[in-house]
Amino acid sequence: MGGNQSRTRKLTVENDDPTSVIKVSDDVVQRIKNSQEARPAAPEPSFQQPPPQQPPPMQPMFIYEPSLTSVQLRQANLAELKKNDHYWENRLKNQQANHQKINEIMDTEYKRAVDEMEVTEKTKAQSKALPPCQDAKKAVMQCYIENSNEPMKCANVVQAFQQCVDSKRASLIANRG
Numbered sequence: 001m002g003g004n005q006s007r008t009r010k011l012t013v014e015n016d017d018p019t020s021v022i023k024v025s026d027d028v029v030q031r032i033k034n035s036q037e038a039r040p041a042a043p044e045p046s047f048q049q050p051p052p053q054q055p056p057p058m059q060p061m062f063i064y065e066p067s068l069t070s071v072q073l074r075q076a077n078l079a080e081l082k083k084n085d086h087y088w089e090n091r092l093k094n095q096q097a098n099h100q101k102i103n104e105i106m107d108t109e110y111k112r113a114v115d116e117m118e119v120t121e122k123t124k125a126q127s128k129a130l131p132p133c134q135d136a137k138k139a140v141m142q143c144y145i146e147n148s149n150e151p152m153k154c155a156n157v158v159q160a161f162q163q164c165v166d167s168k169r170a171s172l173i174a175n176r177g
Contacts, residue, residue, distance in 0.1 A: 132164065132165065132168035133161060133164035133165050133168060136157075136160055136161035136164045136165075137161060139157050139160070139161070140154060140157050140158055140161045143157045143158075
């Protein structure tokens, strides 16, 4: 066991601290002291601070010149935005077309309802109106009152009343059909 010489370990520490100070815990300092006391015969290695390494020269970076990946990302984003805009434009057009159809249907239904109301109002007005040929009727009644003993003298007046009623009946039948 003791025949082989122990190897020394080397430890490389990169110092990121701008003050060039390497921080070591108390435990590590104690172990280093104990290991040096145990080997008094070995020459003390000198702990020299390694020369500060200069960072590798930075390549010039242009802030205003986008990299290839950012250009690709920008193009992808623009394509996605255009696709989204196209989708919403089509959806808006479809909604407007649907609303136009609904408005047209509502207009035709409204016009149909108005027409039906006008027809019903006309029929109600006609049914509430006085019966036709009232003047001729009064004339017939007056003739019978005046000629109560001779009703045949009123034949012309009765015939005029009958023609009036027939013409009104014919016009109503023509209007229905």
